Amino acid sequence: MQEALKILALNSSPRKDRGGTALLLNTFLEGAKEAGAEIDLIYVDDLKVNSCLGCFTCWVKTPGKCVHNDDMAELLTKHQTADVLILATPVFVDGMTSTLKAVLDRSIPLVQPFFEVRDDHCRHPPLGDRKQNKVVLVSVSGFTELDNFDPLIAHVNAYCKNLNCEFVGAILRPMGAQLQVFKQMGIKVDDIFKAIKQAGRELVQSGTIRPATLNTISREIVPRADYIKAINVSFQRQLDAVK
Ligand SMILES: Cc1cc2nc3c(=O)[nH]c(=O)nc-3n(C[C@H](O)[C@H](O)[C@H](O)COP(=O)(O)O)c2cc1C
Numbered sequence: 667m668q669e670a671l672k673i674l675a676l677n678s679s680p681r682k683d684r685g686g687t688a689l690l691l692n693t694f695l696e697g698a699k700e701a702g703a704e705i706d707l708i709y710v711d712d713l714k715v716n717s718c719l720g721c722f723t724c725w726v727k728t729p730g731k732c733v734h735n736d737d738m739a740e741l742l743t744k745h746q747t748a749d750v751l752i753l754a755t756p757v758f759v760d761g762m763t764s765t766l767k768a769v770l771d772r773s774i775p776l777v778q779p780f781f782e783v784r785d786d787h788c789r790h791p792p793l794g795d796r797k798q799n800k801v802v803l804v805s806v807s808g809f810t811e812l813d814n815f816d817p818l819i820a821h822v823n824a825y826c827k828n829l830n831c832e833f834v835g836a837i838l839r840p841m842g843a844q845l846q847v848f849k850q851m852g853i854k855v856d857d858i859f860k861a862i863k864q865a866g867r868e869l870v871q872s873g874t875i876r877p878a879t880l881n882t883i884s885r886e887i888v889p890r891a892d893y894i895k896a897i898n899v900s901f902q903r904q905l906d907a908v909k
Pocket residue numbers: 679680681682684685686687688756757758759760761806807808809810814841842843844
């Protein structure tokens with residue numbers, strides 16, 4: 667029997683299972699599970715992950731082992747054995763959450779200190795015979811334009827090249843926190859939820875996600891001017907309530 671695809675999903679939203687990140691990620695994971703994947707979902711805020719000290723002990727004194735004694739050691743083992751790593755984050759000040767960044771910083775024990783040229787670029791060789799994971803980015807933004815994700819995509823893409831992982835694609839939902847609200851208001855978003863689930867199935871079945879599926883997930887829901895008006899009314903109400 668063929669082994670199930672192992673997915674390690676890291677949700678770094680501080681709102682954990684109550685946020686737009688969770689809605690997007692969990693719907694995606696439902697599709698992946700239906701297609702036979704084995705899922706390990708972790709909320710980064712439940713972990714104790716100290717900041718990297720930049721001491722390089724993990725490179726030159728105890729190769730592969732960090733000086734910190736926290737939850738990162740177990741996470742690195744899971745990272746090494748997973749087929750797919752899902753990095754889920756809301757856009758926070760044009761990038762990923764600081765908690766997810768701390769996790770990525772702490773992944774340097776997975777590479778060796780030496781420099782080499784790979785694809786005409788300076789890189790570190792991997793440590794040991796690590797499985798080449800696939801990586802998927804899952805992200806929501808408050809703003810409307812898709813280019814709000816550009817710095818984050820560039821970062822995750824570079825991370826994948828440095829860690830010798832394959833960046834499969836990005837599941838992006840602008841106005842992500844409002845997706846459930848749109849649904850409750852009766853605005854048609856069923857095709858978006860279906861596409862998110864479909865993306866999970868496609869990842870397991872083909873190792874990729876079709877551009878058409880990704881486009882549906884990110885499609886415009888309401889015109890920008892209407893969205894801005896509704897958001898501003900909501901914030902004004904909240905401010906008025908504390909006067
Ligand atoms: C500290 C902070 C910074 C944010 N920065 C951005 C930003 O740069 N661009 C953007 O589109 N949304 C930004 N947002 C909005 C979040 O991406 C949005 O509210 C998202 O839905 C939060 O994810 P969650 O629902 O999982 O909590 C920011 C929110 C917070 C709290």
